[in-house]
Amino acid sequence: MINITQKARSIQQLSRWFVALLLLITLPHLATAQTPEAHENIYLNLSLEELGQLDVTSVTGVEEQWFKAPAAIYVITPEDIQRTGHRTLAELLRIVPGINVASSSSNTWSIGARGIRGSYGDSLLMQIDGRSVDDPLAAFVHWDTVDLILEDIGNIEVIRGPGATLWGADAVSGVINITTKPAKDTQGWLVNTVTGTYEHAGLSLRYGDKLDDNAYFRIWGKGSFKDAYERADGSNAHDDWSMFSGGFRIDNQAPDGLGWSLHGGVTHSNQLSGTSNTPDPLHANKYLEMINDGRVHNFFLQANIDKQVTENNKWSLLASYDHTSRSSINNVQFDQNKFNLDYRHRWAITPEQLFVWGAQWTMVSDHIESQQYVYYSHEEETLHTFSAFLQSSTKLFDDTLALVFGTKIEHNDLSGFQIHPSARLTWTPDQNNTLWGAISRAPRTLGRGTTDLNLVAVYVDLGDFGGPPGVLYPLPASGSRDLEPEELIAYEMGYRSHLTKDITLDTCIYVNDYTNLLNIDLDTFNLINGYEGQIIGGEVNLIWQPAHTFRLEAGYSHAHTNLNGEVFETFDLNEAYPDNQFHLRTYLDIGRDMELNAALYYVDSVPSYVAQSYIRLDMGLTWRLNDHVQIGLWGQNLLDPQHNEMTDRDINQYTGQVPRSFYFQVNMTF
Amino acid sequence: MLMVVMLWLILAQQVQAQDNQSKQIDQIKVAYMANFIRFTQWDKDANVKDNQAQPWIITIVGDSAFVKDVSVAFPNGKFLDRPIVLVDLPALRDEDNPIDEQTQKKLLASHVIYLRNSNLRDHRDILSLSSSPDFLYLSDMPGMAKAGGMIELCTLKTRVTFKVNAKAIRNAKIRVSSKVLRLGIPVTSNP
Numbered sequence: 038m039i040n041i042t043q044k045a046r047s048i049q050q051l052s053r054w055f056v057a058l059l060l061l062i063t064l065p066h067l068a069t070a071q072t073p074e075a076h077e078n079i080y081l082n083l084s085l086e087e088l089g090q091l092d093v094t095s096v097t098g099v100e101e102q103w104f105k106a107p108a109a110i111y112v113i114t115p116e117d118i119q120r121t122g123h124r125t126l127a128e129l130l131r132i133v134p135g136i137n138v139a140s141s142s143s144n145t146w147s148i149g150a151r152g153i154r155g156s157y158g159d160s161l162l163m164q165i166d167g168r169s170v171d172d173p174l175a176a177f178v179h180w181d182t183v184d185l186i187l188e189d190i191g192n193i194e195v196i197r198g199p200g201a202t203l204w205g206a207d208a209v210s211g212v213i214n215i216t217t218k219p220a221k222d223t224q225g226w227l228v229n230t231v232t233g234t235y236e237h238a239g240l241s242l243r244y245g246d247k248l249d250d251n252a253y254f255r256i257w258g259k260g261s262f263k264d265a266y267e268r269a270d271g272s273n274a275h276d277d278w279s280m281f282s283g284g285f286r287i288d289n290q291a292p293d294g295l296g297w298s299l300h301g302g303v304t305h306s307n308q309l310s311g312t313s314n315t316p317d318p319l320h321a322n323k324y325l326e327m328i329n330d331g332r333v334h335n336f337f338l339q340a341n342i343d344k345q346v347t348e349n350n351k352w353s354l355l356a357s358y359d360h361t362s363r364s365s366i367n368n369v370q371f372d373q374n375k376f377n378l379d380y381r382h383r384w385a386i387t388p389e390q391l392f393v394w395g396a397q398w399t400m401v402s403d404h405i406e407s408q409q410y411v412y413y414s415h416e417e418e419t420l421h422t423f424s425a426f427l428q429s430s431t432k433l434f435d436d437t438l439a440l441v442f443g444t445k446i447e448h449n450d451l452s453g454f455q456i457h458p459s460a461r462l463t464w465t466p467d468q469n470n471t472l473w474g475a476i477s478r479a480p481r482t483l484g485r486g487t488t489d490l491n492l493v494a495v496y497v498d499l500g501d502f503g504g505p506p507g508v509l510y511p512l513p514a515s516g517s518r519d520l521e522p523e524e525l526i527a528y529e530m531g532y533r534s535h536l537t538k539d540i541t542l543d544t545c546i547y548v549n550d551y552t553n554l555l556n557i558d559l560d561t562f563n564l565i566n567g568y569e570g571q572i573i574g575g576e577v578n579l580i581w582q583p584a585h586t587f588r589l590e591a592g593y594s595h596a597h598t599n600l601n602g603e604v605f606e607t608f609d610l611n612e613a614y615p616d617n618q619f620h621l622r623t624y625l626d627i628g629r630d631m632e633l634n635a636a637l638y639y640v641d642s643v644p645s646y647v648a649q650s651y652i653r654l655d656m657g658l659t660w661r662l663n664d665h666v667q668i669g670l671w672g673q674n675l676l677d678p679q680h681n682e683m684t685d686r687d688i689n690q691y692t693g694q695v696p697r698s699f700y701f702q703v704n705m706t707f
Numbered sequence: 708m709l710m711v712v713m714l715w716l717i718l719a720q721q722v723q724a725q726d727n728q729s730k731q732i733d734q735i736k737v738a739y740m741a742n743f744i745r746f747t748q749w750d751k752d753a754n755v756k757d758n759q760a761q762p763w764i765i766t767i768v769g770d771s772a773f774v775k776d777v778s779v780a781f782p783n784g785k786f787l788d789r790p791i792v793l794v795d796l797p798a799l800r801d802e803d804n805p806i807d808e809q810t811q812k813k814l815l816a817s818h819v820i821y822l823r824n825s826n827l828r829d830h831r832d833i834l835s836l837s838s839s840p841d842f843l844y845l846s847d848m849p850g851m852a853k854a855g856g857m858i859e860l861c862t863l864k865t866r867v868t869f870k871v872n873a874k875a876i877r878n879a880k881i882r883v884s885s886k887v888l889r890l891g892i893p894v895t896s897n898p
Contacts (some may be wrong), residue, residue, distance in 0.1 A: 063779055075778075080734050080735050080737075080738035081737070081738050081780055081781075083738055083742075084742065085739070085742045085746075085886065085887070085890050087868075087888065088735060088738055088867065089866065089868055089890065090738055114891070116889070116890065119889070125789075166749065221863070221892075222863070222892050225893075312798065408771065584747050584884065585745050585884060586884070624884070626884065629882060629884065629885055631883050661885055664873045664874070664877070664888075664893075706893065
């Protein structure tokens with residue numbers, strides 16, 4: 038057992054070193070900081086990618102320069118998407134410092150941030166063009182049903198840390214905002230084909246055209262067949278899957294400033310297979326392997342309207358409908374309908390004073406079928422969430438200081454009223470330095486999958502204790518609607534600097550105070566708010582671009598988890614997230630048409646999920662044959678035949694491992 | 708009276724805000740231009756424009772005010788260790804006369820020609836200078852890339868971005884990095 042006190046002390050020491058280092062880097066720059074001249078072009082040293090990203094919608098809810106944003110923001114650009122070789126949104130998040138991606142099967146990912154995650158990455162909110170894709174039943178993202186043509190993504194903003202003031206109760210550990218390209222930017226044909234050792238076959242088709250002078254559209258379809266992972270002993274984990282999706286987007290931008298867009302999509306998977314491992318009643322520590330086919334069907338329709346009333350006054354309205362039908366590998370079956378309305382208004386009453394306010398309504402109606410050993414207190418339920426927020430941004434002292442504060446008030450049928458306040462301060466003494474700090478509170482609303490869940494019985498394997506190898510033990514354990522929302526109060530401080538013309542530094546340290554975290558009462562086996570404690574950590578990202586043909590990026594993150602509560606011997610929340618992560622990425626242009634890309638990732642061990650530390654190397658070579666055709670050859674996880682990233686201790690031997698893989702890709706546009 | 712003063716203040720702020728924003732957009736366009744220069748190789752064989760000892764020659768056609776914006780962006784008059792010479796051509800020619808020899812020489816000697824607040828006639832004149840030009844031709848006039856220009860800077864919603872006519876670039880003697888081609892919005896010339 039690790040001595041927590043010693044570890045905490047060493048972390049405190051590490052934090053002091055980190056702050057000292059931060060000050061050491063900061064002070065010389067701040068000391069030499071000068072007020073920019075009135076007409077000085079502060080954008081001159083920015084790269085093409087940075088210029089294209091000058092206005093990001095961040096925790097302030099308005100478009101602003103990433104460099105000055107008062108939050109830990111990382112932007113994944115279209116170039117990153119193309120040059121990292123990842124083929125799914127979940128895998129793409131590996132490049133973000135402070136985010137941990139663990140693949141627990143061929144079709145399942147767990148994604149966490151800043152030292153905490155659930156089985157499927159809960160407490161992170163993900164939105165696509167403003168529409169939340171979190172499953173409200175359990176408040177997490179089903180990564181196997183979120184699919185887009187990656188070439189159609191404009192950018193992905195990942196905000197680490199709470200964003201609840203603007204985005205609501207699911208944005209506790211972070212927010213992932215995916216913005217797809219306007220239809221105007223995706224005109225003509227795109228054909229993308231892939232074949233490889235893991236993704237056996239993949240095809241994406243997209244066509245975009247003009248409807249009239251103001252209106253454009255695109256339609257797209259995508260299909261992929263992915264192989265099963267292998268287990269440690271080389272046997273097949275039976276988690277191969279295929280997915281088909283399609284969608285459309287229509288944009289209309291009228292000259293009077295009124296714009297609207299209509300999006301729709303369908304995702305279907307009928308081979309979402311996997312194994313259900315049930316203890317073998319005849320043998321100790323053995324499990325019966327049952328192969329199931331799952332089925333997921335999702336459909337959505339979304340409309341966005343925005344109006345630029347004046348230069349300083351803009352409103353937007355989003356309305357969406359989602360239907361999901363899921364039958365998982367554990368035979369859990371549910372149908373769900375979600376309606377959402379979201380209104381936002383941005384009004385700058387002076388160039389220095391900006392207000393953003395808005396109101397939202399969400400209705401979720403679902404039907405969950407009870408199972409033999411699991412049932413829900415209410416098989417059918419309709420729940421409403423209402424919320425409103427107001428946020429003020431004030432620029433002071435010639436725009437060198439910016440104060441952002443606001444709050445959201447939310448009422449959820451399960452959690453009652455909740456308040457999500459935050460205050461952020463940014464100091465930008467010159468165009469090369471930004472120092473920011475933030476304090477925010479973010480309660481996490483519990484999903485019905487937690488509060489209404491009831492267990493009737495569980496299999497218990499007492500073989501190790503001289504008892505029967507596997508018995509069905511009556512266990513009336515349950516969640517409860519009296520459970521309090523998990524709560525986070527986060528303290529953050531960050532510093533960004535263009536250290537030289539070629540080097541940009543982005544750092545952040547944080548202290549997250551958690552209360553009311555859920556765990557299982559060891560006496561009653563019911564869910565209780567039984568955990569609390571702190572997670573302390575930091576993230577550093579360094580970008581070096583000495584020439585336009587070469588870019589190197591290095592990122593490091595540390596998270597020390599010190600949560601207290603009664604824990605099972607085999608599962609400790611303090612050991613459920615890697616303490617240290619590191620990545621190194623390079624983009625190299627060879628001549629005019631070839632690109633060599635490489636990425637090295639190090640992830641520390643995660644004892645609670647039986648994952649050893651691993652180093653992963655991805656490399657890819659792409660070659661532009663002409664203006665229309667590009668081919669690419671990629672190798673992923675090259676240093677390792679396979680490794681485990683996440684599994685339950687009991688079924689470790691049955692879990693598939695992330696394999697070494699290769700794929701060949703052809704991309705055509707015309 | 709108080710109302711009048713308040714209205715005046717609000718109007719003044721609106722005008723000031725709009726002025727600030729168009730200045731900001733122009734600064735971003737200058738920054739894009741600097742990036743495009745960084746990503747372009749001029750004809751090595753001629754050893755003129757590629758020569759490090761020679762200054763960058765940037766010609767602005769149609770907007771003298773923009774020349775100032777470019778000028779203040781490089782306060783020491785240098786970029787990538789080479790001096791910058793800015794050429795201001797408010798118009799290429801009188802309506803009835805052909806483009807004169809001196810103006811043609813100025814244009815052909817340029818590393819970058821930036822067409823702004825001008826007209827289609829000037830655009831055609833620039834295109835007719837050479838079938839294989841050794842200058843980078845930029846414009847922020849709508850439709851210029853589609854009409855045969857190389858790179859068109861444009862504003863889409865709240866962002867300044869650019870369109871690329873890959874064919875026009877490939878026809879030129881200059882070599883523009885594939886990165887520019889990849890990051891820009893591709894357009895093809897009108898037939």
